[in-house]
Amino acid sequence: MTSEEGALSHSPRTRAALIDRLAERLGPGGVLRDPADTAPFCSDWRGLYHGRTDAVLRPNGTEQLAEAVRLCAGAGDAARIVPMGGNTSMVGGAAVGEDGSELVLSLSRMNRIRAIDPVDMTMTVEAGVTLKAAQDAAEAAGCLLPLSISSEGSATIGGVLATNAGGNNTVRYGNARELVLGVEAVFADGSVFDGLRRLRKDNTGYALRQILVGSEGTLGIITAAVLQLHPRPNQIEVALCGVDSPEAALDLFQRFRRADPSAIQAFEYMSGTGMALVNALIPDATLPLAEPAPHYVLVELATVRQDGTLRDLLEAVLGEALETGAVLDAVIAESRAQRLNLWKLREEHAEAQKRAGGNVKNDVSVPVSRVPDLIRRASEACERLIPGVRIAPFGHLGDGNIHFNLVQPEGADRDAFLARDHEIMDAVCAVVRALDGSFSAEHGVGKLKPYMMPDWRGGAELAAMRRVKHALDPAGLLNPGKILPETEDRPGAAS
Amino acid sequence: MTSEEGALSHSPRTRAALIDRLAERLGPGGVLRDPADTAPFCSDWRGLYHGRTDAVLRPNGTEQLAEAVRLCAGAGDAARIVPMGGNTSMVGGAAVGEDGSELVLSLSRMNRIRAIDPVDMTMTVEAGVTLKAAQDAAEAAGCLLPLSISSEGSATIGGVLATNAGGNNTVRYGNARELVLGVEAVFADGSVFDGLRRLRKDNTGYALRQILVGSEGTLGIITAAVLQLHPRPNQIEVALCGVDSPEAALDLFQRFRRADPSAIQAFEYMSGTGMALVNALIPDATLPLAEPAPHYVLVELATVRQDGTLRDLLEAVLGEALETGAVLDAVIAESRAQRLNLWKLREEHAEAQKRAGGNVKNDVSVPVSRVPDLIRRASEACERLIPGVRIAPFGHLGDGNIHFNLVQPEGADRDAFLARDHEIMDAVCAVVRALDGSFSAEHGVGKLKPYMMPDWRGGAELAAMRRVKHALDPAGLLNPGKILPETEDRPGAAS
Structure with missing residues (x-):
């Protein structure tokens, strides 16, 4: 960070004294210092970042945690803190810096x-x-x-x-x-x-x-x-539907919403390309429809009601959609085992794409009505950019949140493909932007995407974010380098 | 406000120049200055506050509004702003100060x-x-x-x-x-x-x-x-139920939640005392049950489903509750007109209480499970304080939000009763506090209740609120005197 208060020194002596003091206050098991113990905290789950730290703090409760923060904040030789839970961020949200100046604060012992x-x-x-x-x-x-x-x-x-x-x-x-x-x-x-x-x-x-x-x-x-x-729901129904276009997938969502919006527990879109990869590369993942379809929907309905009417509702909606041709084919799970098998087809998308070669992920969202536009236009843009690229979007159509993922063309060079990741992301994001969408629907900004903030959330919005950050953390002690891009100015000074 | 930047002067000449400038920029109808025109903006809906202002700003869009704020902020002789919509706050949320230094900013022309x-x-x-x-x-x-x-x-x-x-x-x-x-x-x-x-x-x-x-x-x-x-829902069912205790009302809520939580569109509690006042004082408001009950519940179910099963669900839950004695008696509306009549019994509570004499309102909330405790313990506390006081709580049991209202004892002196309003509010709030509740569930803090903030939301919470306020509005330009209590210290200085 760049505030004057944040210009921290790290004299080895006072640093060691701070960590000694923390170890004393947090008690046995409260501070990890051995590099073998701290190493797992220094790499993120996706392997994008590799940092280092000389201590992982493990307070056993809120009071200890607060004291640790006070010690870090108050030491003449203040130490910045990276709070860490399960370390499963997709965007380096808990990535530790490379200069060794940051302490990890693990919440793992606060698990009651x-x-x-x-x-x-x-x-x-x-x-x-x-x-x-x-x-x-x-x-x-x-x-x-x-x-x-x-x-x-x-x-x-x-x-x-x-x-x-x-x-x-x-x-x-x-x-x-x-x-x-x-x-x-x-x-x-x-x-x-x-x-x-x-x-x-x-x-x-x-x-x-x-x-x-x-x-x-x-x-x-x-x-x-x-x-x-x-x-807890007392009835659950799951169906897999083949449809011939993203528009038909959206139409099906509206049909279910008109029937009973409160019953829709999940409404997932999958591309034909993605489904074919799952079928080809994941053992025991078999498409239970007679013919492959260009696009798929997995819908899960659930209700607390015990009157047995949920299945009727599902069959009525699907029956009408099949009759009008809005749905090409559909299968309804008849047991819990079948439900899990249908879900497996959706859940193995990421794994299948990984097995198929290099892939580029985009966690984007648009207004629900624009999901078909997103799929069409982003597909065209990516195909133009890299002919033969395997376009395998999937995700939460009911929320307008699509994981617009791309897999390298068959037989292409993996590294050459991955070297163009930013080109691909930029192409997808340009479409998302034109459709009033977001460059991060679920995964957040983390360390990976602060550079996008000025362009997407700039002006009064980013200025207000900086002011709030400066108000609550003037020295930039907490999770440095995440969300807000670094700036030459003092954060919060932009009036 | 008390920040140094906020120490505003109001020289008549520069003040007039600011308002002239605003009138020029906002165009015809953009600024009201005639006291006959500005008067309605200077009293709040409940008649608790009477302020004055020399101008009501009425921008016709966001750009004009932003320019007006810039002019107010930037004038050497800055003017504080009270944003105002329908002016229906229950707590003086848009009350204008008495010293005439505040300008009203009405959103009334931004109505597209x-x-x-x-x-x-x-x-x-x-x-x-x-x-x-x-x-x-x-x-x-x-x-x-x-x-x-x-x-x-x-x-x-x-x-x-x-x-x-x-x-x-x-x-x-x-x-x-x-x-x-x-x-x-x-x-x-x-x-x-x-x-x-x-x-x-x-x-x-x-x-x-x-x-x-x-x-x-x-x-x-x-x-x-x-x-x-x-x-929009396609089926709506409304029932009025007599129950013998607040615990039975909560039990009924749980029964409906177990049957279909997504169908519960409203779940309102009313006291026997409040219902009796409505029956006695509101024309055409007649209790449709054979006998009055000690407590009442109004439940509204609704669903988008068109399968006609909602009535069955309502009857099943009520039938079981009647059988076990959890509900004493119940009536189900058979038409839209009957639905409105049942709702009238609930909606006229405030008016009936007004007609019955002086009354004191408490908009409080507790965890849902503690609503019966709230009703019992606050009733006891108020009866101890003022024997014979008519205790007429009503409201949103399903949210834990009860309007714990009290009406003066029959025949008592109105002014003497109202003079004890803070004693009553304190007695109710002490119970709410003991039950981990809130002193303002729906109505907000406004100008009426900032004095309660240090006690209820003090320490790190109020300090953080002050920091956020100072970060986004360092000069205290916007809606002065609302939410945050005045302080001797600079807001945001408490590190």
């Missing part, structure tokens, strides 16, 4: 589920609880934590909230943001914001939890949260 | 509906559009804008968002916050934040719209918004 209330339908969880563990605890209490992402076994509640995670069920339950009633967080000065409220209505001042959610650990460290749970 | 997209299910509206006009426009496009509050004929979208309005349908659709995809706003420096995005997923930096929503015009002036619409 503090409370579950099945009448309120809320749970209070610490930041280091994995999403999967939180889902399991909710289920054990007869409730549903509907947030679900592919990294849920490792991703933690703190990271999930800090990045406002999305996933397959956003169409029904919203993003992580919509599931948070309250947060506890530690600010850059080590003060503790005790906002663990369990209220559905509370208009008492600025919604600090809302600005912490999605701030990627740059404004404060979320240490615990109150999550809104939902009742 | 810019776009509606029934595929995206979004509408883009300017801040001065009334909530009712927005609802009507959504309906004309075949969609539902589910936000509904009693002042919707006058309240405007800008005010509704600035105060994060709630209402009867929050249990199903969330607060105003959950219905906002994007905002356009003018910051205190006159810069325009163009955040009118129509995206359900967009993780590109801090969620500025989320901190603007609920900030009561103190961080920026919302000039337009993109609202998330919903499909």
